[in-house]
Structure formats: C-alpha cells, structure tokens
Amino acid sequence: MPESRRHIAVMFTDIVGYTALMGSDEDKAFDMLKRNHTIHATLIRKYNGKLIKEIGDGTLASFPLASDAVRCAMDIQIEAKSQNIPLKIGIHQGEMVMAGGDVLGDGVNVASRLQESAEEGCVSISGAVYRDVKNKAGITAEYLEDKTFKNVDEPVKVYKVHCEEKEEVQEALPEKSSNKRYYYIIAGLAVVIVGILIWQFLPTKKTVTEETNIVDKSIAVLPFKDLSAEMNNQYFCDGVMEGILNNLSKIKDLRVVGRTSSEKYRETSLLIPKIAEELNVSYLLEASVFKSDDRIRVTAQLINARKDEHIWSEQYDRELKDVFDVMSDISQEVASEVKVVVSSEVKERINSKPTKNLEAYNLYLQGRYFWNQRSSDALDKSIEFFNQALEVDPNYALAYSGMAATYVQYAWTGYAPRRVVVPKAKKAAMKAIELDSTLGEAHAELAFARFIYDLDWSGSEMGFKRALELNPNYAYAHWGYAWLLTYIGRFEEAIQEAKISHELDPLDVNLWSNYGRIYYYARNYDRAIEVYRKILRVYPDNTYTRILLALALVHNDNHQEAIKECQKLESKKLIRYEIGYVYGIVGENEKAEEILDYFLERSKYEFVHYANIFFIYAALNNNDEAFKWLERTYDELEAYIGLLKVEPMFDNLRSDSRFDKFIDRMNFPD
Numbered sequence: 149m150p151e152s153r154r155h156i157a158v159m160f161t162d163i164v165g166y167t168a169l170m171g172s173d174e175d176k177a178f179d180m181l182k183r184n185h186t187i188h189a190t191l192i193r194k195y196n197g198k199l200i201k202e203i204g205d206g207t208l209a210s211f212p213l214a215s216d217a218v219r220c221a222m223d224i225q226i227e228a229k230s231q232n233i234p235l236k237i238g239i240h241q242g243e244m245v246m247a248g249g250d251v252l253g254d255g256v257n258v259a260s261r262l263q264e265s266a267e268e269g270c271v272s273i274s275g276a277v278y279r280d281v282k283n284k285a286g287i288t289a290e291y292l293e294d295k296t297f298k299n300v301d302e303p304v305k306v307y308k309v310h311c312e313e314k315e316e317v318q319e320a321l322p323e324k325s326s327n328k329r330y331y332y333i334i335a336g337l338a339v340v341i342v343g344i345l346i347w348q349f350l351p352t353k354k355t356v357t358e359e360t361n362i363v364d365k366s367i368a369v370l371p372f373k374d375l376s377a378e379m380n381n382q383y384f385c386d387g388v389m390e391g392i393l394n395n396l397s398k399i400k401d402l403r404v405v406g407r408t409s410s411e412k413y414r415e416t417s418l419l420i421p422k423i424a425e426e427l428n429v430s431y432l433l434e435a436s437v438f439k440s441d442d443r444i445r446v447t448a449q450l451i452n453a454r455k456d457e458h459i460w461s462e463q464y465d466r467e468l469k470d471v472f473d474v475m476s477d478i479s480q481e482v483a484s485e486v487k488v489v490v491s492s493e494v495k496e497r498i499n500s501k502p503t504k505n506l507e508a509y510n511l512y513l514q515g516r517y518f519w520n521q522r523s524s525d526a527l528d529k530s531i532e533f534f535n536q537a538l539e540v541d542p543n544y545a546l547a548y549s550g551m552a553a554t555y556v557q558y559a560w561t562g563y564a565p566r567r568v569v570v571p572k573a574k575k576a577a578m579k580a581i582e583l584d585s586t587l588g589e590a591h592a593e594l595a596f597a598r599f600i601y602d603l604d605w606s607g608s609e610m611g612f613k614r615a616l617e618l619n620p621n622y623a624y625a626h627w628g629y630a631w632l633l634t635y636i637g638r639f640e641e642a643i644q645e646a647k648i649s650h651e652l653d654p655l656d657v658n659l660w661s662n663y664g665r666i667y668y669y670a671r672n673y674d675r676a677i678e679v680y681r682k683i684l685r686v687y688p689d690n691t692y693t694r695i696l697l698a699l700a701l702v703h704n705d706n707h708q709e710a711i712k713e714c715q716k717l718e719s720k721k722l723i724r725y726e727i728g729y730v731y732g733i734v735g736e737n738e739k740a741e742e743i744l745d746y747f748l749e750r751s752k753y754e755f756v757h758y759a760n761i762f763f764i765y766a767a768l769n770n771n772d773e774a775f776k777w778l779e780r781t782y783d784e785l786e787a788y789i790g791l792l793k794v795e796p797m798f799d800n801l802r803s804d805s806r807f808d809k810f811i812d813r814m815n816f817p818d
Contacts, residue, residue, distance in 0.1 A: 155525060157212075157213065158217075158240060159209045159220065161188065161236070163233060183231055188207050188224060194220070195216040195217070195220035197216060212525075214239070214525070215280060222311035235268075237271045237272070238265070240262060240274040241255070257300060258274060259274075265306070270311075274304050289307040290308055293306055366428070367402060369404070370413055373385070375437065376438055376440065388437050389437075399483055399488055399490055401488040402483065406656065409654055424454065427655070431453055434448070434451065445464065445466075450482055450485050476498050505541040508547065509537075511547075516530070516550060519550060531554055545581075549587050551573075552573045555573035566600065566785050567784065573596070574594060596608070612629035623649045623652035626646070626649035639669070646659070650663050664680050664696060676700040698714050702729075702733050710730050711736075723743060723746055728740045747760040747764075757786055762775075766801050771801060792811055
C-alpha cells in the first residue's frame with residue numbers, strides 16, 4: 149500500500165445517542181443516518197474536502213485547508229440542527245500519513261478525541277487549527293482548556309467554534325405573549341413620534357450621494373457563482389471574475405473596488421442598493437460561470453445600482469480555449485455601458501492572452517485560489533501550483549508574478565525569514581517583468597522587495613509609480629507606496645496614498661487600519677485613535693486594530709484607556725509584545741516582564757520575531773538589552789527595522805548614541 153505524508157486538516161463527526169436510538173427505533177435511526185450522510189457528502193464537497201470513510205454513525209474527512217474544514221463543520225452543524233440531528237465535531241491539522249484511501253497518524257487520534265470531548269451541537273478545534281483560522285472572516289472561537297487526551301503525548305489546546313448564535317437568540321425569545329401585539333403598536337408609535345421630532349428640529353441628514361461622494365464611474369465586481377455540475381470549479385469561477393476585475397482596473401477613468409471588499413458579498417441577502425452604498429459605487433457586475441469539459445458559459449449582467457436597474461446582460465457560450473476572449477469582451481462591454489474611455493494601449497492589454505496553454509492557466513488559477521486565502525499552508529500550495537504552471541509554460545509571466553507575490557507575503561507576514569524568501573520574490577518579479585513589462589503586480593512586488601530588503605528607497609518608489617501607471621485601481625500598490633512613504637517620513641503623501649487604497653477596497657480592514665497607522669507614525673495620535681475607534685465599531689472583534697489603538701492611546705498619554713484596551717485583549721488569552729510595551733510605559737513593570745519572559749522562553753526553541761523582545765526592553769528602559777536584540781532584528785531585516793525613523797516605540801532609544809548608528813545604516817533619503 150503506497151504511503152505519503154501531507155499537511156492536512158481532518159474532521160471527525162459523530163451522531164450523539166445513535167446507538168440508543170437504534171435500540172428503540174431502528175427505522176428512525178436509519179433515516180437519520182441517511183440524512184446525515186447527505187448533509188456531509190454535499191458540504192464536504194462544497195468545501196474542497198474528501199470524505200475518507202464512515203465509521204458507524206461517524207465520518208472522517210480531510211481538507212487541504214483548516215479554514216475550509218471549520219467552515220464546513222459550521223455549516224454541517226447548522227444544517228444538522230435544522231433536521232434535529234445531534235452532532236459532535238472535532239478538527240485537528242498537521243502532517244498525516246495517507247495510505248491508499250485512508251488517513252493515519254497521531255493527528256487523526258487528536259481529531260477523534262476532540263470530537264469525543266465536544267459538546268452536543270458544537271465544533272471543537274485544536275490550537276493548531278485555531279492559529280490558522282483565528283483571523284478568518286466569519287469564524288470566531290473561544291479558548292476552553294488545555295486538555296490531556298488518551299494516547300496523546302502533549303496537552304492539546306481546545307477551542308470551541310461559535311456557530312450557534314442565531315439559535316441562541318431565537319431560544320432567548322418568549323414563545324408566547326398575550327400583550328405582544330399591543331407592545332408592538334406602542335413601540336411603533338413611539339418610533340414614529342421620535343422620528344418626526346428629529347426631522348423637525350435637527351438638520352437634515354445628507355443623502356448617501358452627498359455624504360459619501362459616490363463616483364459616477366465606479367464599479368464593483370461581485371463574486372461569480374459557480375454553476376458547474378461538479379461543484380468543484382470555484383477556483384476557475386473566481387479566476388474568471390478576477391480576470392475581468394483586473395481588466396477593468398487598468399482603465400484610468402473607472403474606479404474599481406478591490407476583490408477583498410467584493411468578496412464580503414459572496415453569500416449575502418443584502419439588496420443591490422445597500423451593497424452599492426456600502427461599497428460607494430454606482431454600478432455592480434454580477435455573473436455566473438458554467439464549465440463542462442471543453443465548454444464554458446458565462447452569463448453576466450451590469451446593474452445601475454442607484455436605480456437598481458439591469459442595463460446590460462449577455463450570455464457567452466464558447467469553447468474553453470476562448471475564455472480569455474470572454475473576459476476581454478465582458479470588460480469592454482462594461483466599459484462601453486459605463487461610458488469610460490479605454491485607450492488603445494489599455495485595450496491592447498485587455499485583449500492580450502497571458503498564455504496559450506489552458507493547463508498552465510488552470511494551474512495558475514488554483515495557485516491564485518490558495519494565494520487569496522493567505523495562510524501559511526495556503527501560500528505553500530500557491531507556490532506548488534505556480535511551479536506546476538511554469539513547468540507547463542515556462543514563459544507564463546503571470547505565474548512568475550504570482551510566485552513573487554507569494555514570497556512577498558511570506559516575508560511581510562513573517563511566515564518565513566526574509567533573507568530566504570525576498571531574493572526569490574525579486575527573481576520571480578524580474579522574470580515576470582522581462583516576459584511582460586505591463587504587469588502592474590510584478591512591478592509592485594519588486595518594489596516591495598527593494599524597500600523591505602535592499603533598502604533601495606528610490607528604486608522602490610519608481611517601481612510603485614510604474615505599477616500605478618499600469619493599474620491605477622491597484623489598492624495593494626497604493627498601500628505599498630503609502631508604507632514606503634511612511635518609512636522615509638513623507639507623511640502627507642503617505643496619507644493620500646493610504647486614503648486611495650482604503651477607498652478602492654473599503655472593507656479591507658488591514659488597509660483601513662494602516663490608514664490610522666500613518667497618522668500614528670506622524671504623531672497625530674488623536675486622528676489615529678479616531679480611525680481605530682471607527683474600525684472597531686464595524687469590526688469589534690478585530691484584535692489587530694485594538695492593539696494599534698492601545699499603542700496610540702499610551703503615546704497620547706491616555707494611560708488608563710490604553711490599559712483597558714490591553715485588558716480586553718488579555719481576556720481573549722492574547723499574548724502580544726505590544727501589551728508588554730504598554731505595561732512597561734505606564735510603569736506596570738511586573739506585567740511587562742511577565743510577557744517579556746514568555747517571548748524569551750519561546751525564543752529558545754522556536755523562531756520569534758526579535759521585535760517582540762526589544763520593544764519591551766525599550767519600554768523598561770533597559771537599553772543594553774534592547775540594542776542587543778535590535779542588532780539581531782537588523783541582521784534579519786525584520787519588518788520593524790524599516791520604521792526606525794518614525795515608530796514611536798523607538799522613542800526611548802533615540803537619545804542613545806547607538807541609535808544614530810542604526811539610522812545611518814538604513815540609508816534613509818534626506
């Protein structure tokens with residue numbers, strides 16, 4: 149039996165009380181088992197999983213990504229509850245042994261134990277899974293305990309996934325109320341009266357158009373629906389959508405919302421005018437894709453979002469080899485309907501075919517599918533698929549560009565040492581530009597590599613400017629350019645670039661929070677705090693923004709407020725060096741040292757970003773230790789080293805002569 153090792157997520161499910169049900173009502177038990185199998189087979193396939201086997205009334209399934217496994221489990225529980233099927237689910241991930249059609253190893257045992265310990269109707273996940281899904285949209289989980297399982301050497305961190313909020317709300321409502329109708333009438337009258345008073349005595353609220361300044365020629369491309377019979381072509385469907393979005397983004401006179409924001413509406417019940425209001429656009433493009441063998445059918449429709457009117461629709465039934473022509477035709481039809489001018493140069497780029505090899509294109513799309521998920525495991529898979537695409541078509545510029553983007557993500561997120569991955573990013577980006585000098589993404593990724601690794605500030609600026617000439621709607625390039633300008637202290641320009649990136653991708657919380665970070669680096673703490681509080685009103689569980697808020701508050705001398713924000717973070721079992729820094733600044737040295745010791749201990753057996761350590765030493769005024777760890781940070785060219793000139797957390801070190809030597813080594817422009 150051939151064996152292979154793979155890093156996968158495994159999910160165990162089990163029907164609670166099934167054996168007892170079999171003893172009392174066999175027909176009912178078999179009916180439940182049949183319905184349970186249908187639910188699992190459908191949803192496991194939907195989330196790119198594989199049903200390994202059924203074990204009595206339980207199932208074992210594998211998934212390439214932990215996030216897919218968790219989302220699948222959440223949907224299974226929701227559907228199971230609606231059909232009165234009591235389930236327990238456990239999920240773990242790690243390196244497993246694939247033997248024939250089965251999966252083996254200690255990881256399978258952990259998933260099984262998690263399922264056994266789960267409460268009825270709940271999903272339990274391990275700490276390994278939680279690390280990958282904790283920042284994923286729509287997934288929240290709470291820490292339960294460190295649990296020791298039979299035949300498992302080390303204790304396992306156990307988290308409970310929240311997937312039952314709707315049911316809890318419904319259960320909290322009284323089923324009957326003899327006075328319900330009466331209360332509704334009184335409440336309704338009260339609302340009307342208050343509304344009239346507000347209308348009479350307060351200034352009239354601006355319309356959406358006046359308040360948000362909707363751009364006439366602006367569009368969002370909503371996620372395309374996959375209608376393929378196999379239900380496993382979502383990556384292809386996403387690729388067609390992204391191809392059209394990228395084509396439209398090249399048009400200078402059209403404002404195009406980025407994919408991250410559009411993605412929020414993949415599964416939504418919101419009406420078209422509301423979506424347009426939230427995205428601040430005038431037009432929406434919807435489409436569905438049906439792919440079968442060597443045929444493709446794309447049905448697209450353009451909507452005037454202000455009037456909620458369909459102004460154009462078309463169905464393209466073509467051979468699969470004509471997919472690039474379909475994307476080109478839709479892009480130019482949309483541009484024509486919106487009445488924007490498409491220059492001859494841009495039209496030529498829209499009409500160009502990135503590859504003649506459909507197999508290479510298919511592999512590239514799978515690489516992009518995983519790249520968009522951004523976890524460490526997903527990025528690993530991206531590299532695999534991009535490499536496969538280049539084996540099929542060695543001159544595929546987009547595959548090189550995708551590879552460069554992946555390596556930059558490794559560097560930016562800290563998934564891999566910069567000295568290892570940034571040279572690879574540069575090499576791939578330069579090859580992409582050599583093959584196709586019109587790829588804005590490749591120029592942007594090369595610019596990133598030049599300033600986060602080479603400290604080539606002028607070369608990086610030229611790269612970002614070229615990327616934005618080629619793709620003026622490229623939110624990521626505007627964001628990168630804003631970071632470069634921030635590093636070298638050109639704050640007014642940086643704020644303008646950050647503002648543009650936020651407007652182009654308004655629901656991307658990272659772009660929004662980085663807008664606030666530039667105010668923070670410019671020492672405009674009041675404005676930074678204002679931005680962060682706005683974000684937290686929309687995304688109250690975004691821990692990254694709350695961390696940034698705590699830092700802005702402590703530097704604005706709002707010490708008590710900063711401590712409160714740190715306490716909120718600690719209540720979620722979060723250990724961050726920024727929390728230690730805040731405690732050090734406000735004089736809570738014992739708490740700061742406790743967090744410092746945690747990172748020092750971790751650094752003995754695993755890679756820890758040195759910023760986690762030297763910033764706490766700086767807050768504690770232990771300059772000798774701070775500079776020792778700062779030297780290591782410089783040697784590795786970690787992210788924070790570029791912020792030497794502007795980061796307020798360095799302020800305690802600036803009066804030390806050793807700090808000037810680091811500034812000199814960075815070759816910042818005057």
